[in-house]
Amino acid sequence: MSESTLVLGQLFNGISVASILLLAALGLALSFGLMRVINMAHGEMVMVGGYLSYMSIQAFGQGPGFFVGLVVAFICTALFGALMEATLIRRLYGRPLDTLLATWGVSLILQQAARSIFGPTGVEVTAPAWLSGSLALGGTALTGFAVPAVRLFIIVLAALVLGGMTLILSKTKLGLLVRAVHQNRAMAEALGANTRLVDLAVFSLGTGIAGLAGAALALMAPVTPTVGQSYIVYAFLVVIVGGLGSLTGTLFAALLVGIFSAVTQIFTSVSVADVLLLVSVIVFLQFRPRGIVFARSRALEET
C-alpha cells in the first residue's frame, strides 16, 4: 500500500468516524442547546439500538431484519427518551449539572441491565450480503484502496439524518417551535408555544437518532454493554467544539474531531491521539470558547 492510499484510507476512516460522532452528537447538541440538559445516558441509547438491531436480525433473518432493526431501534429509543424526559429530566429543569449526574445513574442501570440480559462479552451482528463487501477503486492512482460498504452506508445514513433534521427544523411547525424556544423560551411560552411538549419532542428525537446510530454501528463492531461509553465522551467534545444547538456547528465539529483522530493515528498510537485531541480541544477553546457556531446573547448569566 502506498503512502497516499494510507493517508486517503485514514481520511475516509476519519469521515466515517465523523458520521458516527455526528449521529451520536446531534441529539446531545439539540437537547443541550434547547434545554441545557446533559444526557449522560445518550451513549446507552446507542447501545440499546445495537441490541435491538441484533434481536431483530435474530427474529427476522438478515435481509429484512436489518431494516426492521433500524426502524425498531429508532422508535424504541425515542420512546425511552420520551419516558426519561417526562419522568426525570423535567424535574431537573435549570440544573444542568444535576441532569448530568441523574442521567449518569440511568446509564449505569442500563449498562448493568444489558450485562444481565446479554452477558458481558457482547453480541455480533453480521451485515446483510449487500453490505458485507467493499468497493474497490482499481485502475487509478488509488489502486488497492477499498472502501468497506458498511462504512459507506453509515456515511450515507448520517447525511440522510442530517438532511432530515435540517428539513424538520426549517420547514415544519415543530421546527418553527424549536427555533422559537431556542431563541427565547419565555417569549415563546408567552406566545402560546407549549414548551414542555417541544422539549419532549426534541429530547425523544435526539435519543431516537442515537438508537438509529447504534443499530448501524452494530454492523461494524460487536455490541457490548459499554459500547455507549466509548463514544459518549467524544460526542460531548463534538458538542463543545460545535457550539450549542447548531446543526452546522455540530457537523463541522464532528468532521474536525473524526478526521483529527484518524489522521493523528497515522503518526502515533490511538491513546496518544486521544491525548492530542483533548489538548487541541482545550487550545481551540482559547480562541473560540463558545464553539464554532454560537448565538449571541445579552443575558447576564448563562449556564
Place this chain on the structure above:
Amino acid sequence: MWNKRIAYGLALIVLAAAPLYLAPYELSLLGRFLALAILALGISLIWGTAGMLSLGQGVFFALGGYALAMHLKLANADAGALPDFMQWSGLDKLPWWWEPFRSPVFAVAGVFILPGIVAALLAFLVFRRRVSGAYFAIITQALALAAATFVISQQQFTGGFNGLTGFGSVFGFSLTDQHTQLALYWITLGALALAYLATRLLLDSRFGTILLAIRDGENRVRFLGYNPLPFKVIAFAFAGVLAGLSGALVTLDLGVISPAMFGVVPSIEMVIWVAVGGRASLIGAVLGTLLVNFGKDWISSAFPDLWLYAMGAAFILVVTLAPTGIVGLAQRWRSIPMLRRPTPPALVE
C-alpha cells in the same frame, strides 16, 4: 459553635480509638475510606461551594498516587536494577522522568505539587476564557478518559493496566507489618483532620465567601470589581492537592495504584460520595464517602450484580429527591445539632 467543636472532637477520638474495637480488615477499610474522604473535601469545596463540577478528580488522585508509587518501586528494586515491570517489557534504561523520583523528598513533594500544578494549569486555561458549568465538567471527564487510556497504553513506563504494585516497604518500614498498618491509619486520620481544618478555614475566610458568590452569580462578582479567575484557579488547585494526598495514602493502604482506580467511572463515582453526603457541607462529604464506600463494600460482596443498580439509583434519587444530601435532610429535621450549618446551602447554579 462550641457544641459543634466538642462533637467533632469526640468523633475524632472515637475514630482514633478504632484499632481497639475494629478487626484488622474493617480497620483497613476504614483507613482507606478516610483517605478517600480527603479527596471528597476537595470536591465539596469546588463543586458544593464554588459550583465547578469536576468529573476528573481521579486524575489528580492518580498523580499523587503514582508520584509516591514510582519512588517505592525504585526504592524496592535491587540495587542498579530496573523496577520489575520494566524488565518484563524489555526496557534496559530507566526513563529520564523516573530518575528524580529516587529521592524520597522529591516524591513526597511531588504528591502535593504535581496535582496542584496540573489542576491549576487546567483551571487557568479553561476558566480564562470563561468556559464553565457543563463544558468544564465534560472537559474534566475527557481528561480522565485520556489519562487512563494513556497510562494503559504506555505499559513499559507506567505498568499499564496492572498499574504499579508490589512495593514491599515504605521508607524502610514493611508495608505488611501490623505496626506500619496502624501508623498508616493514624497518619491518614491526622491528614484528614488537617485537610478538614484547612478547607474549613478557607471557606470561613473572605476567600470562601467570594467562592460562594462566584457560584451564585459569577458576572455579579465581576461587577463588584473582583476577577473570579484567581479564586477559581486556587480553589481548583487546592482540591487537586487534596486529591493527590488522598491518592498517595490510598496507594500505601492498598499497595497498588492502577488505571482502574482513576478512569472515567471511578472519577464520577467520587462525585456521588459528596452528593450523597451533601455537596455544600464538608462534614457531609466525609460522611457520604464513608457511607457510600461501606455500602459498596457490603453490596458488592453480598450481591455483586446489584452494585451498579444501587449506584445508578443513588445518583437518580439523590439528585431528584435530596439534592442537599443527608446533611440537608438532617438540617430539615433540625434534630441533630452537630450537623447544622449556619447558612443553608442554595442550589441555584
